Amino acid sequence: MTGMPAWEHHLTDGDLWDVVAFLQHLPELNAEAYDQWQQRADAQLVGAARCGKPALSAAHSPFPPGYSAEPALARRPDVQRGRQAxxxxxxxxxxxxxxxxxxxxxxxxxxxxxxxxxxIAGTLPTSQENLVQWLMHTQRVKPGTAMPELGVAPQDAHDMAAYLLSLH
Ligand code: HEC
Structure with a gap:
């Protein structure tokens, strides 16, 4: 019953271990060292820098330019996993x-x-595919919208879209 959600859907295994390593260093970290790390992370756009903070803009999307939302999915969209995601x-x-x-x-x-x-958001006709586009490329679909781009992975986007479209 903890209020903290798990991060299985949001961070890769590698990212999770990076966050653990960071938290272990945190007690000894002073402001100056933190700033240096931050600058290096910004330069490399790695790990925690793309944790889906609301300030992320399309320019910082973790997806390379021209990325397609249609890579082969490992499985069919799953409504219950969508709810979890x-x-x-x-x-x-x-x-x-x-x-x-x-x-x-x-x-x-x-x-x-x-x-x-x-x-969807007054722009795209409601469908599974369009909802996936909205969840993965929010700022590209509607530039300047108040909803941030959250770095949603394709399978999660499909699962979440399936759940939302099951709400009648
Ligand atoms: C920081 C706040 C914020 C977060 C976090 C957020 N949204 Fe949104 N969302 C918005 C806003 C604001 C809009 C309205 C956008 C518009 O109309 O331009 C919106 C619109 C939408 C819409 C279209 C709604 C409609 O009535 O047409 C959907 C679907 C949606 N969000 C799903 C999601 C999902 C799924 C997530 C999590 C992955 C999410 N949002 C996270 C703020 C947020």
């Missing part, structure tokens, strides 16, 4: 989503009854 990506920090625990947040529109919505 919505929790782990902390979408509920801004949206209220039926069936996904979170605070009552209204930064973004509530996502109840999403399958009945005709347009």
């Amino acid at each position: 919505l929790h782990q990506h902390a979408c509920t920090a801004c949206h209220s989503i039926p069936g996904v625990t979170g605070t009552k947040a209204f930064v973004g529109p509530p996502l109840d009854g999403f399958a009945r919505r005709t347009l």
Whole structure:
């Protein structure tokens, strides 16, 4: 019942170990050393630098330019894993989503009854593929929108889209 979500969907194994290593160093880290690390990380755009902080813009997307949202998926979209992924990506920090625990947040529109919505964010017709595009390339679909690009991986985007489209 801990309120902290797990990070399986959001960070790779390598990223998780990087965060663990960082936390172990944290108690001895002074401000100057931290700044140096930060500059190096910014230069390399690695690890924690792409943890999906809301300030990330399309320019800092972890996906290379021209990246396609359609690599072969390992499996079919899974509604239950989608529900888990919505929790782990902390979408509920801004949206209220039926069936996904979170605070009552209204930064973004509530996502109840999403399958009945005709347009996604007033731009794309509602469909599984378009919803995947929205979740992976938010700022490219609607430049300047208040929803940040969260570095969602293709399989997670498909799972989350399947869950949202199961909400009638
Ligand atoms: C920092 C706040 C924030 C976070 C985090 C966030 N969103 Fe959003 N989201 C928004 C805002 C604001 C909009 C409205 C965008 C617009 O219309 O331009 C939006 C719009 C949407 C829409 C379209 C809603 C509609 O009514 O058409 C969907 C679907 C969506 N978000 C899903 C997600 C999912 C899934 C996640 C997690 C991976 C997520 N959002 C994370 C703020 C956020």
